[in-house]
Amino acid sequence: xxxxxxxxxxxxxxGGGAPAGRADRGSARRRPYRDRxxxxxxxxxxxxxxxxxxGPRRRLGAHHRRPAGRQLRRRGDRxxxxxxxxxLARLLYEASLxxxxxxxxxxxxxxEQDADGVTVTFERAAPRRFGMVVGAxxxxxxxxxxxxxxxREFVRPLGLYTAWFTATxxxxxxxxxxxxxxxxxxxxxxxxxRLPGEIKAGLSFRSAPLAHDRRDxxxxxxxxxxxxxxxxxxxxxxxxxxxxxxxxxxxxxxxxRLDGWSRGRVxxxxxxGYCATPLTGLGTSLALVGAYVLAGELATAGGDHRSALxxxxxxxxxxxxxxxxxxPGGAAGYAPSGRLGIRLRDLSMRRMTRWPMRxxxxxxxxxxxxxxxxxxxxxSQLPGRLQEFGV
Ligand SMILES: Cc1cc2nc3c(=O)[nH]c(=O)nc-3n(C[C@H](O)[C@H](O)[C@H](O)COP(=O)(O)OP(=O)(O)OC[C@H]3O[C@@H](n4cnc5c(N)ncnc54)[C@H](O)[C@@H]3O)c2cc1C
Numbered sequence: 001x002x003x004x005x006x007x008x009x010x011x012x013x014x015g016g017g018a019p020a021g022r023a024d025r026g027s028a029r030r031r032p033y034r035d036r037x038x039x040x041x042x043x044x045x046x047x048x049x050x051x052x053x054x055g056p057r058r059r060l061g062a063h064h065r066r067p068a069g070r071q072l073r074r075r076g077d078r079x080x081x082x083x084x085x086x087x088l089a090r091l092l093y094e095a096s097l098x099x100x101x102x103x104x105x106x107x108x109x110x111x112e113q114d115a116d117g118v119t120v121t122f123e124r125a126a127p128r129r130f131g132m133v134v135g136a137x138x139x140x141x142x143x144x145x146x147x148x149x150x151x152r153e154f155v156r157p158l159g160l161y162t163a164w165f166t167a168t169x170x171x172x173x174x175x176x177x178x179x180x181x182x183x184x185x186x187x188x189x190x191x192x193x194r195l196p197g198e199i200k201a202g203l204s205f206r207s208a209p210l211a212h213d214r215r216d217x218x219x220x221x222x223x224x225x226x227x228x229x230x231x232x233x234x235x236x237x238x239x240x241x242x243x244x245x246x247x248x249x250x251x252x253x254x255x256x257r258l259d260g261w262s263r264g265r266v267x268x269x270x271x272x273g274y275c276a277t278p279l280t281g282l283g284t285s286l287a288l289v290g291a292y293v294l295a296g297e298l299a300t301a302g303g304d305h306r307s308a309l310x311x312x313x314x315x316x317x318x319x320x321x322x323x324x325x326x327x328p329g330g331a332a333g334y335a336p337s338g339r340l341g342i343r344l345r346d347l348s349m350r351r352m353t354r355w356p357m358r359x360x361x362x363x364x365x366x367x368x369x370x371x372x373x374x375x376x377x378x379x380s381q382l383p384g385r386l387q388e389f390g391v
Pocket of ligand 1: 106107108136137138139140141142164269270271272275276277278281282283284285287
């Protein structure tokens with residue numbers, strides 16, 4: 001049964017979570033993941049710690065500098081030429097360019113820590129030494145695997161797989177996010193893309209962990225074609241579009257849970273440390289707030305990385321905990337197995353803007369702002385202070 005739910009417009013999570021935007025995921029090519037600041041000279045004036053009166057959006061906004069027009073747009077075009085990604089990724093890339101070195105098409109293969117720093121071995125670049133390493137490399141983090149242990153120890157699968165891709169299609173969405181649920185636990189969805197005639201499509205299915213090769217796209221296409229073979233609605237069109245999509249990816253949904261987000265001088269940030277899954281719609285908020293807190297704590301710790309990382313954990317732990325609580329029903333609520341469950345889901349989608357669903361939805365949206373951010377001082381002063389750690 002297809003549902004024209006209450007989700008109108010862009011930027012919703014797969015489960016209709018909070019309306020925080022997310023960077024579109026691009027191709028499976030590797031992306032830059034490590035920065036080195038050799039930017040503004042000297043430490044800036046110290047900011048005082050203390051509870052902020054404003055929520056994350058305002059506090060983070062205080063550090064957003066308006067791009068310097070032409071110059072940054074030109075740099076942004078370079079990134080777009082290399083590897084097109086979403087607006088948010090481009091915005092962050094552009095804002096971080098001054099004083100940041102990006103290594104494209106490379107990955108870390110080994111990390112060796114001692115009392116003073118971390119020696120990082122890359123697949124292509126020569127080994128380098130850093131004061132700290134921050135793994136912000138997503139739910140399948142290599143940094144986490146190298147410094148903390150294998151993925152299976154930290155990732156809790158939700159029993160749900162989702163494929164996402166961009167398709168050129170004339171599906172008449174009229175600005176709506178449309179979903180079609182079918183037994184057993186299948187969801188086909190389409191929402192408007194950024195360009196006219198473009199849609200963002202999704203194909204989800206419930207399953208115990210599969211031993212699939214994440215690089216074998218052809219095998220993933222076949223897997224989805226089999227699972228959705230008898231699903232009606234627009235599924236056949238989406239399956240056709242999937243085969244030529246430039247940005248197709250399939251992944252399992254799993255929450256990342258760790259008791260501590262650092263080991264010595266290696267820390268984790270965003271999905272690498274506390275992926276909440278798209279079902280919550282809060283992953284981008286967690287990643288951005290986490291980056292703000294980690295940078296702020298390091299910048300104001302006077303070179304003491306241990307206390308900075310302790311504070312990072314203290315400030316983020318309650319925020320992450322509430323964000324990782326899935327919306328009612330979890331994966332089963334998003335992709336019910338049976339017809340009754342699907343009817344109930346459709347009913348709840350139709351009533352999304354009315355009581356009691358409106359309150360449930362509002363509570364989920366509100367979670368993004370459920371943190372009082374410390375004030376670390378002016379954002380422009382932070383990079384200089386981070387130099388103490390070589391980040
Ligand atoms: C389909 C979908 C819908 C979503 N919807 C929402 C939503 O509506 N709202 C919301 O808040 N969140 C949403 N999210 C979640 C959100 O996208 C993530 O939580 C967020 O992007 C996490 O940011 P991150 O920087 O930690 O990780 P990522 O955005 O995953 O970035 C990690 C980066 O590291 C790179 N990388 C990975 N491995 C390596 C390596 N070995 N070497 C070098 N680089 C590497 C990757 O290429 C990537 O660029 C959604 C996620 C998905 C998949």
